[in-house]
Amino acid sequence: MVMTTHEEKMRTVRFRVAATPHIVVNSDICRASCSIHACVYVCPANLFVPLDDGGILFNYEQCFECGTCYIACNQEGAIRWSYPDGGYGVTFRES
């Protein structure tokens, strides 16, 4: 079908999940000084979940490694990222 939910989109993408996360969110900073939570909206993989206490829960396993969260985050140092180990992470086949 043409119209798809986000879950259906994500099911078409192949990931080889690394043992350690390549993105780390310092939720203390999110709680202390972020009110906009830009990461929650802009992430194309929808990996950032806002918590009731103002923190952010992050799941690195289905990350496109695009860097948008890092660029959008206006809180100094809340998101630290690098690339996953070689051969791990997203593997596009068609795009």
Place this chain on the structure above:
Amino acid sequence: MSVATASEVFDVIVVGAGPAGSTAALLCARAGLKVLLLERGEYPGAKNVSGAAFYGSAILNELIPNWWEQAPVERYICRRDIAFMSSTTSVALDFHCAAEGYTTPPYNGFIVLRPRFDRWLAAQAEAAGAFLLTSAVVDDVLRENGRVVGVRVRREQGEIRGKVVIACDGVNSFLAKKVGLQREFHAHELSLGVKEVLGLDPAIIEDRFRLSGDEGIAYEYLGAITEDVHGGAFLYTNRDSLSLGVIGQVSSLVERRKRPYELLERFKAHPAVAPLVRGAKLREYSAHLIPESGWTMKPTLYTDGMLVAGDAAGFCLAAGLYLEGMNYAMQSGLAAAETAIDACRRERYSARALSGYRKHLKQRNVSTDFRAYRHAPAFVNSARLQNLYPEVVASGMEQLFRVDGSAKRKILPLARQLMRQYQLKPGELLRDGYQVVRAYLW
């Protein structure tokens, strides 16, 4: 090749096997240099996403004559359709060209799928003699006396020495930042593209889009297609699928609190788009950042022992009429290779010895194009061009073509009414007119 056998010194280490890196590696290897091409993905192209319209056929043809006969290409582009959209209406410029060089070799442009095309291109560099090492993330450069003398790959004994390092590690270029050549980017300088590849029968594609054989069409959309987010959308015909996507400026997505994949769904549901994608089935969803600000995000392009090329150097021309990255990646990769070849010949690798990169970028028309269109990206992403003018054009055409028994109005009274309706002031129109002139006319 194991990294252990790489303990010797390479002439050139290229980081990233995208269009910039593979082209640079290919040219250096052909010049007889010892070249290492490093790629963090499982295979070249595994991490790469773009539309992908590739307008660099003639450039690649210089390196590999009749390359399209052996490369995985989808369709050649002989039609382009640029549309201004409101929520109900589309006003398009339809360009169909059968002139020589468009529908005949070397072809003006091709639609490609990056995981396949990039993989093929890296294999050409390998065939020319470059060593390709995949699944290799480069975390940092090696430095001696302030000079770059190699790279550190994330694995045991990952220190590899090279006389010249060419960083083609993409829009997020960790290397250019580590070395201090590039600053951190702002959210208004980058756009996020989200894309889908939708499978569709080739016969349906050819009928629906009025294409014969290997012909292809590239649609680009501006205006309400991204609602109030600054950006645009595209739809390209592949052989047996469609590539379509939405591009949104990151700062604008944040301000409007819009989820990119929801914009993608709305794009497919637009009355002008829905009939084009009907019956197609999702094969893959993807996302990537685009360095849309061009000239203003250009890093310092070289330092002692290192050069930067491709998206890592911001060489992506997003100027409304043009949306080109792969060709400039290749042109800058070639310029970097020419500089590295000179340096190796003279055995001098200082920043001064590499300063010829500027000249090569000019000769390859990279810096000239980016300089000429330096005002275009800001204009293309301005609020008025994004949200106001497409709406005015669409509404104007709606009124011009509407027949409902009332008296027909001529253009001038209609224009006056539109100016009142959208509160357009003559001074602002003049100013925007000047922006167009400055961005595009000379």
